[in-house]
Each structure stands twice: as C-alpha cells, then as structure tokens.
Amino acid sequence: MGDWKSEVKNIVYEGQIKVPYKWNVGETGSRFFIGLRDKQEIWGVQCPQCKKVYVPPLKTCGTCFVNTDQWVKVANTGTVESFTVVNYSHGMQPAKPPLVYGLIKLDGAGGSFVHLIGGIDPAKVAMGMKVKAVFADKREGTILDIKHFAPV
Numbered sequence: 001m002g003d004w005k006s007e008v009k010n011i012v013y014e015g016q017i018k019v020p021y022k023w024n025v026g027e028t029g030s031r032f033f034i035g036l037r038d039k040q041e042i043w044g045v046q047c048p049q050c051k052k053v054y055v056p057p058l059k060t061c062g063t064c065f066v067n068t069d070q071w072v073k074v075a076n077t078g079t080v081e082s083f084t085v086v087n088y089s090h091g092m093q094p095a096k097p098p099l100v101y102g103l104i105k106l107d108g109a110g111g112s113f114v115h116l117i118g119g120i121d122p123a124k125v126a127m128g129m130k131v132k133a134v135f136a137d138k139r140e141g142t143i144l145d146i147k148h149f150a151p152v
C-alpha cells in the first residue's frame, strides 16, 4: 500500500448552489427604493454636520458618525467618473455582456455609486460623460428599478 496519497490527484467537481434568502433593507433603504419604484425619483440623505449628500442613503455619516435624517431629492443626471467593460458571462450579472459598470456621481450627490451604463456602444463610454437614469418599465423596489444610465 505504501504512501498512496502521494499518487492520487484530487478530483474537483464544479457546481452551483442556489440559496434563497430574505434581506431587510431597513427604513432608510426602503424609503430610497420606494422613491425609485413609485416615483422614479432618486433620493439621498444629507449629513447635518458636513452637509455631504449620500446616494444611496446611509443612516449614519461615515465621516462624522452622526445620523443622517434629512432627505434630499437629487437629479437623475450625473457624470461618469470611471467605468469598466465586462466581456465575460456569469450567472450573477444583471445583463448580458458586454456590459458596462460605471462609477456615477449624480448631480447634487456628494459621492458616487456603481450602476450599469447602457444605450451606448461600450467602446464609446468615456469618463466625464453626462448620463441620465433610465428607469425600468416594471419596477420592484430594487436598484435595478434604474435600468441603466444612458448618455444625455
């Protein structure tokens, strides 16, 4: 028998497990998603101390550590600060490749967030490009109620 383990190469099978779950987005997240779903409006919260407007909203300012409870409606237009083009496919993507993820700073917001850029040839997306939110026809209270951001 000897050292049989040194002669065996492990067999590895690939698989996929789907795990159903529920996630409570809380009162702040719920208000944000309800704005997207019911009114096609983008809302953030403003820190009472440093005045930064967070979109998506955060319950607490990450700089001042105080509660942010002043709601501010921001524009549905913004600027592409950065982006990446994805050319490979996997099961978790919200769209088929090639797709473009952009770091978008909405007009009136103090920071940026990541969302899809669409309605344009991925090769033509550029930093500094002005974009506008395109809302999904069927909205369900998720970030994908904004279908993507398209060039203005």
Ligand SMILES: [Zn+2]
Pocket: 047, 048, 049, 050, 051, 052, 061, 062, 063, 064, 065
């Ligand atoms: Zn602050």
